[in-house]
Amino acid sequence: MIDLGESDARYVSSSILSKMIKEYHDKAKDLLPFLKKETNFQEISNDQTIEKTMDEVYRHVEPIVINVRSGDNQETLCNSIVTNLQEEGFLNLDVEQLRECEMKRKTLIGLEMIQHLHRDKNIPASMVVKMLNKIVYNGQESINKFILSNFPKQIDQVKEFELNCSKLAAILYPTGQGSTVDISSRELQNFNIESLFQKQSRLKTMNQWSSQLFQEKLGNKVEYGVACGQPNSGIVDLVKLMVENQGYTVLDMAKCQEQLKASMGTEEEPFEGEVPVANVE
Amino acid sequence: MKLINFEEFVETMGYSGYDDEKVTTEFIQYLAKMISPRVAIKNFPQNVFQAKFFLYNGVVPSNVFSLQCSKDIC
Numbered sequence: 001m002i003d004l005g006e007s008d009a010r011y012v013s014s015s016i017l018s019k020m021i022k023e024y025h026d027k028a029k030d031l032l033p034f035l036k037k038e039t040n041f042q043e044i045s046n047d048q049t050i051e052k053t054m055d056e057v058y059r060h061v062e063p064i065v066i067n068v069r070s071g072d073n074q075e076t077l078c079n080s081i082v083t084n085l086q087e088e089g090f091l092n093l094d095v096e097q098l099r100e101c102e103m104k105r106k107t108l109i110g111l112e113m114i115q116h117l118h119r120d121k122n123i124p125a126s127m128v129v130k131m132l133n134k135i136v137y138n139g140q141e142s143i144n145k146f147i148l149s150n151f152p153k154q155i156d157q158v159k160e161f162e163l164n165c166s167k168l169a170a171i172l173y174p175t176g177q178g179s180t181v182d183i184s185s186r187e188l189q190n191f192n193i194e195s196l197f198q199k200q201s202r203l204k205t206m207n208q209w210s211s212q213l214f215q216e217k218l219g220n221k222v223e224y225g226v227a228c229g230q231p232n233s234g235i236v237d238l239v240k241l242m243v244e245n246q247g248y249t250v251l252d253m254a255k256c257q258e259q260l261k262a263s264m265g266t267e268e269e270p271f272e273g274e275v276p277v278a279n280v281e
Numbered sequence: 282m283k284l285i286n287f288e289e290f291v292e293t294m295g296y297s298g299y300d301d302e303k304v305t306t307e308f309i310q311y312l313a314k315m316i317s318p319r320v321a322i323k324n325f326p327q328n329v330f331q332a333k334f335f336l337y338n339g340v341v342p343s344n345v346f347s348l349q350c351s352k353d354i355c
Binding site: 027030031032034035038039040041042043044045046047053057060061137138139141 | 318319328336341342344346347350351
């Protein structure tokens with residue numbers, strides 16, 4: 001909660017605040033159901049830390065950006081992952097190629113890059129991020145899944161990208177059969193991108209491509225809950241609350257059986273036997 | 282991302298006291314001139330009329346967020 005003193009320009013006295021809240025509730029009574037029906041409406045709980053609230057908002061707004069590393073000499077698997085991700089609707093952004101294109105087309109960013117190169121300087125990460133920003137936030141809602149190739153290579157570049165563009169959802173790291181990240185040939189003193197992402201549980205190893213496994217790695221697991229109890233113990237009410245407040249979908253076995261019965265029989269001869277469990281499943 | 286506060290827009294453009302139709306029309310026209318691919322609008326719509334008018338004559342927003350807090354707070 002933000003504590004504002006009377007001297008603060010944003011201070012609102014409690015009586016005015018009460019009026020504003022009442023006015024909001026009066027209007028929201030009709031407005032919220034309308035928005036729920038007509039738009040992609042999301043209710044976000046603010047009874048949590050601001051970081052968690054923002055994470056929830058970002059999940060709906062931010063594009064999915066993934067970096068696929070070449071891993072421990074797993075070029076073939078890396079290429080296979082990229083190809084499969086492209087089939088799943090991801091757009092591969094090869095930063096080196098994009099940079100070349102920008103310079104060739106002599107766009108504003110391209111010209112800036114050429115100037116930097118003429119001064120014998122490396123192209124700064126901020127410039128690359130500026131270029132990526134325009135692609136990642138292209139304004140087309142359907143293009144919101146990206147694979148970053150050849151960028152970022154250093155932690156500074158990761159920080160720049162996450163600060164001024166988008167959060168990296170994960171780094172996919174192709175491994176051999178052991179699902180381990182081999183660091184034996186690397187300098188252990190260097191805190192590299194893999195170490196950073198491992199620490200934040202965002203380094204995901206893959207020893208083969210599997211769409212389901214990929215979704216699970218991104219945290220898109222389906223969570224199941226079983227509501228059971230004695231008759232009249234409030235199962236229906238509990239389930240209703242879970243649907244309304246937590247966004248669960250109900251799978252009601254009894255309703256499934258009824259639907260199957262209806263489809264198995266006709267109006268003249270309704271199906272009267274027991275529906276096989278295998279069919280319901 | 283560009284942030285537009287609807288209340289500030291109304292105040293700075295001198296539309297205070299105007300009816301919902303006029304204000305929303307002006308707001309749609311203001312948004313139409315913007316180049317930024319991502320715009321966040323705060324404090325809008327304030328009622329069903331503004332919402333309907335905006336959706337039917339302007340654009341359907343990608344996401345609408347409503348922040349909820351416990352009754353102890355408001």
